Amino acid sequence: MRELIESVCSGFTEFDVPLSESDVDGPIDWLGYGSALERAEERTGERESVICGAGKIGDVEATLIVFEFGFLGGSLGRRTGDRIEAAFTRARELRTPVVSLIATGGSRMQEGMAALSQLQRIARQAALTRAAGIPLLSVLRDPTTGGGWATLGAGADVVLALPGAQVGFAGSRVRPAGDASAYTAESQLASGHVDQIVEDLPGTLARWLTLLTNASGTAPEPPAALGTSNLPATSWDAVRAARAPDRPHADDYLDAYFDWRENISGDRCGGVDDGVRCGFGSRDGVTIAYAAQCGTATLPSGFRTAARLIRLADRLGIPVLTLVDTPGAANDGAAERAGAGAAIAEVFAAVAGASVPVTTLVIGEGGSGGALAFAAPGRTWVTPDSYFSVTSPEAATAILKRGPEEVPATANQLRLRPQDLVELGVAEGIV
Known part of the structure; x- marks a missing residue:
């Protein structure tokens, strides 16, 4: 994940976010949850499933929310919510666009409804940021399913996706048997839910951020006519x-x-x-x-x-x-x-x-x-x-x-x- 961050932005500085304290096995005493968190941290080198910080993409300063799928499937829990909320808050303070690089299987079942309710928290932060006139971009990596797709992903102003990414509300283990092609970035593009499939992610992000942060209040002049200059007689x-x-x-x-x-x-x-x-x-x-x-x-x-x-x-x-x-x-x-x-x-x-x-x-x-x-x-x-x-x-x-x-x-x-x-x-x- 750190390599992904370095590939899309320069000068990345991670936010220092105090994380919620919890019992060893979480809010619903899920046996072995604490040990699973420790193993995930050892395996990935990260303390949670998202890294949040600020960096420059092209010529534009941006706030990044980046998922580490290797950390419990990039799942959303209470501490994930802490980090995402802090990122949105900082984005409003800094007046920087928010770019979410998503790879998640959904909410963390080991925390029960405490995890699922983070979706409301994320939705509230996104709404406040939109109301502040700050653009939101999402990049759908493989996979982007569950609440991550239904909040940060589909809720962005511009939705980009990597080729072949699995994208859908239902993950592969819980969806009905049938047409798996419906759960792809390409299918979501054809159905009107994704704006672009992206090959050159750094370049495309830089172009989009340049466009969305370069507003001018001046009324556009109409284009010049490209066809005939002769007016019709009838x-x-x-x-x-x-x-x-x-x-x-x-x-x-x-x-x-x-x-x-x-x-x-x-x-x-x-x-x-x-x-x-x-x-x-x-x-x-x-x-x-x-x-x-x-x-x-x-x-x-x-x-x-x-x-x-x-x-x-x-x-x-x-x-x-x-x-x-x-x-x-x-x-x-x-x-x-x-x-x-x-x-x-x-x-x-x-x-x-x-x-x-x-x-x-x-x-x-x-x-x-x-x-x-x-x-x-x-x-x-x-x-x-x-x-x-x-x-x-x-x-x-x-x-x-x-x-x-x-x-x-x-x-x-x-x-x-x-x-x-x-x-x-x-x-x-x-x-």
Whole structure:
């Protein structure tokens, strides 16, 4: 474990934490527990299952909570809780981000409920630290199960995982027989519970900490248009330009706008939308968060991921850029069962409630409420090859009981061109 600490940070100084005294065999008199603690200390050279201290990761001072799995399976007991609580307290005093390098089998059964109740203690400390505007990062090592996953792991702002790590609430000896692949870092990534699988841990941590600790209150400028500079003559021309397969999309804009960036992934509710790109990027040395639609119908998981990103950025004081490009929210039966309306409402609420500035650029299709949820009132710009509409021309035509041949005329009635949006006061200007 000491080698792991040295590999990710420099100048590590361990915190001196007074540990709770207990009877030889612990709070529930578990026969032989005292001897097991002594053997664990001899085997690992550590006094407990976690080491906590401060060091520099890249250029950022951080507080580290590092688990030693060799010490009783990295289990959580009362003295573990002492150390973790002290680490969070010091992080708030020092105003440093908290990085948890987790490898644990869960709560220490030899201490009974006294051990399990440490999860409440940890959750309280994490909540206080989040409220103080301090970022929390977790790294899931092998294994990360039980209460360690359900508090320090899954409860972090950004969740990273090492390849092949066992990750799940149930450990291998207590889970039902069946699909073991569900309990892997890769499966948790696919299900929206992990942000990234990490190969270069020191480098990735340094990048993330740089991004999350470099907030600027300045409103982001909208990106420059990457497509055509010609304004459409008609609204139907605007629709066709926005739907052109060769026009620039979200990744093109993000790559041109940021010097470098890191994505988050997943809604933490079991879903990932590949048509929504969220994360944090560095532009001219400052951090800007982004939530971008990629041209597809946005799923409930995409809206929830965007809301998660905006709320996190707001808590950390990081301004937000949103890119609008969707024919609309997914509205099939699966989307309704997944809570489409509630998910869209989350994004509307996140944008409306943000104390940091939010800037929006419409880069393609602006299809109804699923697009408007991403847009910032009073700070929305449009590109020449975009449109914004109350509904799609095809849907409007069907609602009005018109024939398909009337779609272009209906589009023109909707006044959805970029120049129309500026005239109507929906957009501030055309980039």
